[in-house]
Amino acid sequence: MTPNKSYQVTILLLFVGPLLLIGWKLSSGYLTYEKLIPETAYKVEFNFSVDSFQTNKNLIVKSFLPESNLHQRIYQETASTGQLGFENVKIAGAGKKGRWAGIASTKQQLKYSFHYHGKALRFQLDDDLPIPTVLPPEVEPYLQPEEYIQSDDVRVQEVAKGIAADKKDTRSVVGALYKFVRLMPSVKSSELTDALTALKKHEASCNGKSRLLAALCRVVGIPARVVGGVILENSHKRTSHLWTEIWMGDQWVPFDALNGHFAYLPAHYMQLYTGDHFLISHTPDVQFEYFFDIEKEKYFAPQAAGLFTLWNLLFQNNVPANLLKVILLLPLCALVVGIFKNVVGIKTIGVFLPAIIAVSLESIGPAFGLLAFFLVVAVISLLHFPLEKWGILYTPKLILMLTGVVVCLLLFTKFGIAFSNKALSAIIFFPIIVLTIAAEKFARTIVEEGFADALKLQAQTLLLTILCYLVFVPDFLVGYFLTFPETYAMIAGLLLLLGRWIGLRMTEYFRFKALVQ
Numbered sequence: 343m344t345p346n347k348s349y350q351v352t353i354l355l356l357f358v359g360p361l362l363l364i365g366w367k368l369s370s371g372y373l374t375y376e377k378l379i380p381e382t383a384y385k386v387e388f389n390f391s392v393d394s395f396q397t398n399k400n401l402i403v404k405s406f407l408p409e410s411n412l413h414q415r416i417y418q419e420t421a422s423t424g425q426l427g428f429e430n431v432k433i434a435g436a437g438k439k440g441r442w443a444g445i446a447s448t449k450q451q452l453k454y455s456f457h458y459h460g461k462a463l464r465f466q467l468d469d470d471l472p473i474p475t476v477l478p479p480e481v482e483p484y485l486q487p488e489e490y491i492q493s494d495d496v497r498v499q500e501v502a503k504g505i506a507a508d509k510k511d512t513r514s515v516v517g518a519l520y521k522f523v524r525l526m527p528s529v530k531s532s533e534l535t536d537a538l539t540a541l542k543k544h545e546a547s548c549n550g551k552s553r554l555l556a557a558l559c560r561v562v563g564i565p566a567r568v569v570g571g572v573i574l575e576n577s578h579k580r581t582s583h584l585w586t587e588i589w590m591g592d593q594w595v596p597f598d599a600l601n602g603h604f605a606y607l608p609a610h611y612m613q614l615y616t617g618d619h620f621l622i623s624h625t626p627d628v629q630f631e632y633f634f635d636i637e638k639e640k641y642f643a644p645q646a647a648g649l650f651t652l653w654n655l656l657f658q659n660n661v662p663a664n665l666l667k668v669i670l671l672l673p674l675c676a677l678v679v680g681i682f683k684n685v686v687g688i689k690t691i692g693v694f695l696p697a698i699i700a701v702s703l704e705s706i707g708p709a710f711g712l713l714a715f716f717l718v719v720a721v722i723s724l725l726h727f728p729l730e731k732w733g734i735l736y737t738p739k740l741i742l743m744l745t746g747v748v749v750c751l752l753l754f755t756k757f758g759i760a761f762s763n764k765a766l767s768a769i770i771f772f773p774i775i776v777l778t779i780a781a782e783k784f785a786r787t788i789v790e791e792g793f794a795d796a797l798k799l800q801a802q803t804l805l806l807t808i809l810c811y812l813v814f815v816p817d818f819l820v821g822y823f824l825t826f827p828e829t830y831a832m833i834a835g836l837l838l839l840l841g842r843w844i845g846l847r848m849t850e851y852f853r854f855k856a857l858v859q
Contacts, residue, residue, distance in 0.1 A: 356835030360828035382609035422453035493560035502561035565589035687847030700810035
């Protein structure tokens with residue numbers, strides 16, 4: 343077989359074989375797009391600080407804690423108690439409370455940490471569902487007025503009855519009441535707002551809107567209650583959240599009039615308690631602080647996709663999802679680099695440097711990562727000039743630059759710790775050697791080709807780095823490559839085709855435009 347013939351057969355096999363295998367997997371019917379997306383998962387830590395400024399003061403701290411249900415799974419729960427005792431207390435109809443209590447002689451730092459997996463809940467509502475006349479005993483109390491849900495107030499009753507006057511079924515009534523509250527202006531406030539105040543001011547935060555929607559529903563004979571929790575996101579925060587649940591048919595259906603969720607509960611809404619309660623309570627006349635530390639995780643549900651998959655790498659050998667993501671997507675990222683260098687004509691500092699930097703950006707975030715990259719490269723490039731002028735040999739010069747990179751990263755980390763910024767403090771995990779080589783290459787380009795060309799090279803490296811970073815963003819790609827690893831053969835086929843590219847690069851059409859014409 344001639345070299346060209348063997349090359350063509352190899353290319354054909356690298357594409358036809360994987361496509362047939364992917365088609366067979368899809369035709370089996372057990373794979374869907376949803377199964378390729380990781381579940382919403384977070385590591386959460388409740389932090390409480392309490393100090394009475396007195397010796398041997400009796401201290402009590404209470405907080406609602408999450409429980410597993412159809413919407414969420416809570417596991418690996420641990421409590422830090424300091425000098426206080428700890429117990430879980432079940433509150434009937436409300437949820438689970440953690441209770442720290444005891445005599446302490448010093449300031450107490452209390453923690454409760456756990457992992458959270460959430461599943462979005464979406465409800466289909468019948469158009470002809472009648473307004474309920476017979477209710478289960480446990481639901482009936484949610485027709486009565488409460489301290490902050492004043493469904494017995496004349497003003498609330500007038501508005502509710504006016505909105506529902508021409509509506510006959512539960513869905514249309516709830517839809518109209520929800521729309522009224524949803525369209526009210528939203529405000530950010532940590533103050534407690536009751537239903538009547540929200541109606542009078544015609545504006546409210548989540549707690550005011552949720553209580554008002556519950557009150558309006560109760561007026562027209564539809565049971566409703568509020569539910570408290572936390573919207574999970576990568577953050578260090580104090581804010582909790584309140585939404586509404588309405589009894590429709592034979593189930594509680596969630597509504598969030600602040601964020602526009604109708605009969606839908608997002609996966610990252612963590613439920614802590616049911617009913618109009620305070621999330622946290624503590625001994626009066628003490629110094630008390632609290633915050634939630636939330637860190638997003640990747641979690642893929644196990645797939646029984648058969649012999650020709652890689653899911654066992656994630657579950658049987660317990661490979662961390664973040665590490666596996668880098669390994670799985672690095673060939674795809676390298677393919678992007680190859681296409682843009684060979685076909686488009688982008689020039690970069692090093693061949694794989696954009697891909698390697700993109701891996702770091704995926705770990706620490708693009709904003710601080712790119713900031714660190716530019717500042718470090720700028721600082722090290724400035725070191726190049728005196729070192730070059732003094733005639734310092736390459737190896738000692740590179741080591742001096744490496745030391746400079748380390749100092750810069752340590753300074754970033756110190757500032758990150760000082761300002762409680764996890765992303766900034768994580769910059770220390772940037773690939774130090776790579777940054778040093780990049781800075782040295784940038785400085786050498788300044789000497790050999792001039793500052794303008796060096797800036798162009800840096801800009802093109804940045805462009806390709808961002809493109810590589812975008813490869814790491816979609817979480818479903820991890821599930822895709824775990825399910826269809828035969829795609830790597832197709833990547834190899836594309837690289838073989840790329841290796842025989844003899845045409846003009848796209849940028850060269852612009853450079854030699856006159857000659858081409």
